[in-house]
Amino acid sequence: MKRCMRGMVWGMAVGVASTATPALADDAPASAVVGSVAVVNDYLFRGLSQTNWKPAVQPGIEYDHASGWYVGAWGSNISWLSDASTDAARISSSVELDFYTGYRGSFGSDISYDVGIYEYYYPGSYPAGFTRPYTTEVYGSLGYKGVTLKYSHALTNLFGFTDSKNSAYVDLSYNVEFSPGWTLNLHAGHQKVRHVAGASYSDWKVGVTRAFDHGYSVSLGYYDTHASRSVYTNADGHFVGRATGILTLGKAF
Numbered sequence: 001m002k003r004c005m006r007g008m009v010w011g012m013a014v015g016v017a018s019t020a021t022p023a024l025a026d027d028a029p030a031s032a033v034v035g036s037v038a039v040v041n042d043y044l045f046r047g048l049s050q051t052n053w054k055p056a057v058q059p060g061i062e063y064d065h066a067s068g069w070y071v072g073a074w075g076s077n078i079s080w081l082s083d084a085s086t087d088a089a090r091i092s093s094s095v096e097l098d099f100y101t102g103y104r105g106s107f108g109s110d111i112s113y114d115v116g117i118y119e120y121y122y123p124g125s126y127p128a129g130f131t132r133p134y135t136t137e138v139y140g141s142l143g144y145k146g147v148t149l150k151y152s153h154a155l156t157n158l159f160g161f162t163d164s165k166n167s168a169y170v171d172l173s174y175n176v177e178f179s180p181g182w183t184l185n186l187h188a189g190h191q192k193v194r195h196v197a198g199a200s201y202s203d204w205k206v207g208v209t210r211a212f213d214h215g216y217s218v219s220l221g222y223y224d225t226h227a228s229r230s231v232y233t234n235a236d237g238h239f240v241g242r243a244t245g246i247l248t249l250g251k252a253f
Contacts, residue, residue, distance in 0.1 A: 035061040036215075038250040043076050046169060046191055047203025047225040048232060049240040050078045050096070070116075071101040081122060081133060081160075083234045093124025093133075102139075112143040118152070120159070133160040137169075146176040163195045183209045185221060201227035201241065215252035220245065 036059070042049050043056035050056070062072030074097075081093040102116020120135040135158055141150035150171040158167040174186040185207040193199035207221025227241030234240055 029066050031066045032064050036252045038248050040248045042246055044223055044246055047223055047241055050080050052079045052083055068103050068105040074098040089127035091126055093122045097121045110145055115140045131160050131162045135159050146174055148173045158193055161193055161196050164193055167194045168192045181211045185209055198228040198231045201225055217250045219248040
């Protein structure tokens with residue numbers, strides 16, 4: 001089971017590219033390659049720690065075509081899989097690699113949309129009989145003036161949960177610049193895990209991001225969940241869904 005949003009810096013990298021890319025002669029947007037790198041004190045995914053309360057480094061890169069189509073990759077160190085190792089059943093995976101592609105656009109000036117497919121991949125060795133954590137999700141979102149509603153649907157088992165195909169995550173977020181360079185970040189989500197008693201949960205976040213020149217940013221957020229301790233406590237006895245503060249230092253390019 002995945003004991004674990006992509007950092008705010010990655011969303012800022014995409015947003016900066018879409019608004020700051022020079023236009024072509026006919027005013028059509030230009031294609032571009034954008035990227036980011038972030039350092040966080042704890043990697044949280046959907047409210048759950050992926051690194052057992054330890055820091056992570058997270059690079060990402062994306063190609064945005066002028067048509068609205070995009071493709072990208074993102075990565076981070078993790079420990080939630082190796083944390084589940086025993087002497088009899090060793091798990092060596094310590095890296096998450098994500099690959100995705102999709103299409104984004106807008107209806108008029110206020111309504112945006114985004115649809116695509118996302119693959120979570122965890123290279124490493126696994127014991128016989130272990131349900132592999134590799135997960136494929138399709139997603140779709142609608143945005144309106146800073147409010148975004150996103151739905152993600154698992155086409156495979158969800159992050160190592162057996163018989164969990166067709167699980168889903170709903171994410172409602174609000175990001176608004178309240179002062180030049182300062183953005184308020186609000187989020188609430190619900191993870192539905194099919195056929196696994198007690199594994200479904202909700203998570204939420206309140207945070208703020210300060211953007212600086214040349215793509216640098218600092219984000220601070222407070223995160224919490226109502227995840228079950230019996231399901232989301234790791235082998236070290238740490239409840240990975242606890243309330244926590246996350247500091248992110250990022251660079252978009």
